[in-house]
Amino acid sequence: MYHFIVLQGENEACVTSYKRFRTWLIHRQSWQSPAASTPFTTGRRCWPSFEFDAVCQRLELDSPTRQHEAAQGREDSTLIRDTSHCDPKKTPKAQSITSSQRLSFMVKAPQQExxxxxxxxxxxxxxxxxxxxxxxxxxxxxxxxxxxxxxxxxxxxxxxxxxxxxxxxxxxxxxxxxxxxxxxxxxxxxxxxxxxxxxxxxxxxxxxxxxxxxxxxxxxxxxxxxxxxxxxxxxxxxxxxxxxxxxxxxxxxxxxxxxxxxxxxxxxxxxxxxxxxxxxxxxxxxxxxxxxxxxxxxxxxxxxxxxxxxxxxxxxxxxxxxxxxxxxxxxxxxxxxxxxxxxxxxxxxxxxxxxxxxxxxxxxxxxxxxxxxxxxxxxxxxxxxxxxxxxxxxxxxxxxxxxxxxxxxxxxxxxxxxxxxxxxxxxxxxxxxxxxxxxxxxxxxxxxxxxxxxxxxxxx
Missing domain, CATH: 2.130.10.10 (YVTN repeat-like/Quinoprotein amine dehydrogenase)
Structure with missing residues (x-):
């Protein structure tokens, strides 16, 4: 199941399911310009965040596909994945982002000493x-x-x-x-x-x-x-x-x-x-x-x-x-x-x-x-x-x-x-x-x- 981070403002974001995000996006596209989003497929995980620099904001994030998740023969080994996930008690209503707004993508990378x-x-x-x-x-x-x-x-x-x-x-x-x-x-x-x-x-x-x-x-x-x-x-x-x-x-x-x-x-x-x-x-x-x-x-x-x-x-x-x-x-x-x-x-x-x-x-x-x-x-x-x-x-x-x-x-x-x-x-x-x-x-x-x-x- 995919989770999407919908950006509400410069420092605000909410996590929602793909089904809800798709329904909301189609509804918004019918009367307003598309909203910006970044797909996340990291094992349903809540990530402590760090802010990407200007270069990172233009990069495509690693996002697993069905092709890469399939078995790749005897030479391959199973990737270690963390199955912990977020369970937000409340998902606030998403708001659109205009093209004039500056996007700030937040990605998780906990520091391990x-x-x-x-x-x-x-x-x-x-x-x-x-x-x-x-x-x-x-x-x-x-x-x-x-x-x-x-x-x-x-x-x-x-x-x-x-x-x-x-x-x-x-x-x-x-x-x-x-x-x-x-x-x-x-x-x-x-x-x-x-x-x-x-x-x-x-x-x-x-x-x-x-x-x-x-x-x-x-x-x-x-x-x-x-x-x-x-x-x-x-x-x-x-x-x-x-x-x-x-x-x-x-x-x-x-x-x-x-x-x-x-x-x-x-x-x-x-x-x-x-x-x-x-x-x-x-x-x-x-x-x-x-x-x-x-x-x-x-x-x-x-x-x-x-x-x-x-x-x-x-x-x-x-x-x-x-x-x-x-x-x-x-x-x-x-x-x-x-x-x-x-x-x-x-x-x-x-x-x-x-x-x-x-x-x-x-x-x-x-x-x-x-x-x-x-x-x-x-x-x-x-x-x-x-x-x-x-x-x-x-x-x-x-x-x-x-x-x-x-x-x-x-x-x-x-x-x-x-x-x-x-x-x-x-x-x-x-x-x-x-x-x-x-x-x-x-x-x-x-x-x-x-x-x-x-x-x-x-x-x-």
Whole structure:
């Protein structure tokens, strides 16, 4: 059931049902100019409000559709929704708004405070994801072994969310690994093999439970970690890990944040409803631009030269946007669109070939493809015969590494030469699908984390 907020004046609003709103609107249209309204479909929820700035007032709000709420196959997972709702005792009679009146849309985004806990307290975690005796990043007893004599360190990653559409692992240019476990983000030094600490939301009375992290991404200078959550009202959390303090909390989407990517000092976020927002955390009004794709978004990445933005959808569409997306333009269209049979979740720009991007197919497809975004053609493809959950390019050795699901739950290193993809070696040892892969700065170590709740550090 849809709820509508009808604006009565500059600071007044009432909540009414869609049926009553439609009847009232038709009646008003018969003798007066149409009234302004903003649809809300956030689980029948009462939202504490904040006032949008001038840019936000012109943006289309995240509004779930039947298409996006439908099941999207085995790779998708159920979105967490809050079922609490408003039950107003009295709905005042709506009044029309003339075109000369200034509209002030009020949207809900309760602020959740996050806190940093240093290493000395990190071993005494009390949040709910710890369901065994193993602590995050504890060394497992059984070492991993794989083909080509590649050895690995096996660490615990308890309660890692087993969701194909999440992005929960990233390594910055300083070798700091960020891993999200349920609602907390751990920071681990890959050089010293030590936990620096964790970021976690402070549980406030009345909020029910902490936000589950759905994605994270380091800034290119390695100083700021952006975090997106999957709660109905989602903020992008920006952190200066060196100082261990919150830099800024940005109001973002009203649906799950699926991906984050940095363009110099700007951060872009994409929601499961296809909204792409761009923020400048330094500005008083941080929202500087937005575009909308019709399909549910599941991946987002700026090119190494910051000239192009790629967004992948659950419907198998890969969209390429130019740098002009940094502005409010609802009608802005992608400069190129490519199609594959399954969701474009695993995606990555080639560091040394401009306008080349790799994508991996899901369980319905299983093909690894390299696209030329200028000619909008697939220049290389190979069948991996398994679900491709994630991928990462190695700039130093000019290789491509993919993380796979069934049947082998392996990581494969590919060489791309003369438009041909050839497997170089295969890493095995996970007992469930490898959800995320990333590399350290010099590409000497590969980090893989799987649905078996294990983090592996491979010496490659």
């Amino acid at each position: 996050w806190m940093w806990t240093a290493h000395e307290d990190s071993q005494s975690t009390d949040f709910k994801e710890i369901q065994s005796d193993l602590k995050p990043f504890c060394v497992m007893n059984t070492p991993l072994a794989s083909l080509h004599h590649k050895s690995a360190l096996k660490l615990a990653a308890p309660s890692l969310v087993n969701d194909y559409y999440t992005n929960l692992l990233d390594c910055n240019c300083n070798g700091l690994l960020a891993l999200a476990l349920d609602s907390c983000v751990y920071i681990w030094n890959s050089e010293t093999h030590s936990v620096l600490g964790r970021l976690e939301p402070r549980l406030e009375p009345g909020l029910g439970h902490r936000h589950t992290v759905s994605c994270l991404c380091w800034s290119k200078d390695g100083r700021i970690l952006s975090i997106g959550t999957r709660r109905g009202e989602v903020q992008v959390q920006l952190w200066d890990v060196e100082r261990g303090q919150n830099v800024r909390t940005l109001p973002s989407h009203m649906s799950v944040v699926r991906a984050l990517s940095w363009k110099q000092q700007l951060v872009s976020s994409g929601s499961t409803l296809g909204r792409i927002h761009h923020y400048d955390p330094r500005a008083p009004a941080p929202l500087v631009g937005a575009v909308v794709q019709q399909e549910a978004l599941c991946s987002l990445q700026w090119s190494p030269d910051d000239e192009w933005l790629a967004s992948g959808s659950t419907d198998g569409l890969l969209h390429i946007w130019d740098s002009g997306v940094m502005g409010v333009a609802r009608s802005h269209q992608p400069v190129a669109t490519m199609k594959q049979p399954s969701a474009v979740k695993a995606m990555g720009w080639c560091p040394w070939q401009r306008k080349m991007i790799a994508t991996g197919g899901g369980w319905k497809d299983g093909k690894l493809r390299i696209w030329d975004t200028e000619s909008v053609t697939c220049v290389s493809s190979v069948d991996s015969n398994s679900q491709i959950c994630s991928l990462s390019w190695t700039d130093a050795t000019r290789r491509l590494i993919t993380g796979h699901g069934l049947p082998h739950h392996s990581a494969i290193c590919w060489e791309w030469k003369l438009s041909t993809l050839t497997p170089s070696f295969c890493l095995t040892g996970h007992s469930n699908r490898i959800l995320h892969v990333t590399l350290n700065p010099d590409a000497s170590q590969l980090f893989t984390v799987g649905a078996d709740q294990c983090l592996s550090v491979w010496d490659i």
